[in-house]
Amino acid sequence: MMRSDSIRKALKFTNIVMILASIVPFIINTLYYNITLNQYEGIIENVYSANSLSSNLKNDIYTTMWNIVTGKTTFKDNTQYALIGRIRENLDELEKNANSEDNGYLVQVARNTLETMESYVNSIGDNIARERPVRENEELLGEIASVSDLLYDVIQKFVAAEMELAHIQNAKIRQSMDLMTLTQVLLFFAILMFLLRNYRQLNRRINEPIWRLKTMASRIAQGDLSIRVEKPEISELDELTDSLNTMAEKLIKLIDQNVQKQRNLQKAEMKALQAQIAPHFMYNTLGTILSLAEDGQTENVVTTTLALSSFFRLSLNKGRDWVTVAEEKAHVENYLAIQKMRYGAILEYDFDFSPEILKESMLKLLLQPLVENAIYHGIKKTRRRGHIAVKGTAEGDSMIFTVQDNGLGMTPEELEKLQANLLNYDVSSPGSGFGLYNVYKRIELYYETGDGLTVESEYDKGCTITLRLPIVRTQAAQPAPDQTQAAPTEGA
Structure with a gap:
């Protein structure tokens, strides 16, 4: 032409x-x-x-x-x-x-x-x-x-x-x-x-190629991504034509990527469900209960059993994704009460939550994976007495939660690698750090923010994980009517 x-x-x-x-x-x-x-x-x-x-x-x-x-x-x-x-x-x-x-x-x-x-x-x-x-x-x-x-x-x-x-x-x-x-x-x-x-000349030279581009855009909007347009007769529309053709190609790739991301998200949800159920945690807890029973520690058996029951009741939460801060706090208290029975004097913890945030809504199972991470990747790797501090407070339109431990901590290289894994985690082959990634990704999906989780750590001095969550007032927690009281908080 x-x-x-x-x-x-x-x-x-x-x-x-x-x-x-x-x-x-x-x-x-x-x-x-x-x-x-x-x-x-x-x-x-x-x-x-x-x-x-x-x-x-x-x-x-x-x-x-x-x-x-x-x-x-x-x-x-x-x-x-x-x-x-x-x-x-x-x-x-x-x-x-x-x-x-x-x-x-x-x-x-x-x-x-x-x-x-x-x-x-x-x-x-x-x-x-x-x-x-x-x-x-x-x-x-x-x-x-x-x-x-x-x-x-x-x-x-x-x-x-x-x-x-x-x-x-x-x-x-x-x-x-x-x-x-x-x-x-x-x-x-x-x-x-x-x-x-x-x-008349310009109208003839412009209308025809623009009509072709308009037709292409309409068909793309209708879902036909196979259409392509040849270079027009006027040079000013070259770039627009190339952009539309490129856009159609990229849309195909983006759709494929989105399908793949949906598959990965479904895999992550399945992995998160498995992490919530945590069969090995149940196995260890039942072993602890059995040991207590053999030693005749009936009161501790009752306390641990009630804590385990409440822990799984709050974990399941009747399929709801949102809970109150008070429910999330009770869930973590039950978890730590059970762990306290296992580790005894080497594990100490305390809670410090502002009363005004206890009735606010938050996504469930955000704090427990952080506490679990502090125990298994921090405190268990040291010979000294471990301490975990869980805090929650309000700051403007946000809630700030911190989980701080005095465990092994991480070197700068390990911390950098962990932060990189949070952004590019392969959920199809989960390994260490899945619990943190699960929390990070769920915050990103539900709260639509990329800076909801931050990690600070210093080797041999411990680790501090911070959650910054916007207060979601339109998402009522709808607490269950038969909430089980959490186990008593045990401190240092």
Whole structure:
């Protein structure tokens, strides 16, 4: 199958085309519009300045010189030259901003006319200084009026020329606006056609492979893990296709693994049942009872028999998995009472449980395997007197149980190996450490936590096993109505 181009590249090309098609014409039109508008504003400014100059030109110059000739003001006040200076500055500004050569020529004519007017003003000044007859100054005043009219006419021609340019610029502005509008309309339709074309192409190139992937996902959800999808026509879906194919393969493996784990769990449950029944424990206990009977220790025979009966009653618990902490504590007390009969003075123990946790629920048979582990793997391997301390207390939303012994303990290497066995124990070939693994695994399954059991040990100093169990308030223990009282606790 021929592979098409990347969708990412197609979208990138589409975006670039749209951006360029939108921005470039807009920038060009905007620049042209701004340039034309600036020229138009310059023309309007020139017209305004020229009108302001011409409106005051005739009256101001003639009136100023008339007042000098008639003696109302003196020539030495220089008001006439100040006025001429302002007019010259205005002409300089108009010449600077002239928008055509013809307008610049008109400003130059106006400047020459102003110089002629200034020469007449100088003549009036000379006549006044030499005290010439007033008649001569009146004649000069008439010439100034004529020159003022000429200057006014020149300025008006400049205004007319600038107004013509303003009209032309205004037409250009309208044209630029019309062109911009037309360009935007054409661009809109061009982009619309381009997008519709790309949409049809992309839709065709994407929908088909996505539909195949969707079909695969639906069939996987229905349980058909044999389906596979070929590589699609677009590269962006390669990884998704590979992931779905890989997921289907891994699901098959995970299902197989889960089936195997279920089998292992069933084996573990069978092994746990065998450990709970503990035939060898019963055999040893009955042997102890027989020895006590032969020695005539009737009271101890009764006590041991009651403890054994209560031990198995609590072990079976009518098939229930949950008991109260008080029941679990009684179960361990019965077990230790029996062991006390066997080992005598070399075994001592004590209990320390907080009263507030005794009515809480917990998974059954969690503490007894730990105590059994402390006796057989700790205390029995030493020659000194053994001591086991079983404690239970509340800590926040959890219950903390510890089983501490002063037995042989473990080296760091042995402790590390034990911890590794807890995580990777082969229940199909159980050996040492099965009791701890059974507790660890049941906590993991029922409490859904992986850190419910921790082991601390130091060689020749003993071992401490800690259980951290969440308080399960929704799992009532439902204690049996005929609970047997536990054997008395014996301490050091």
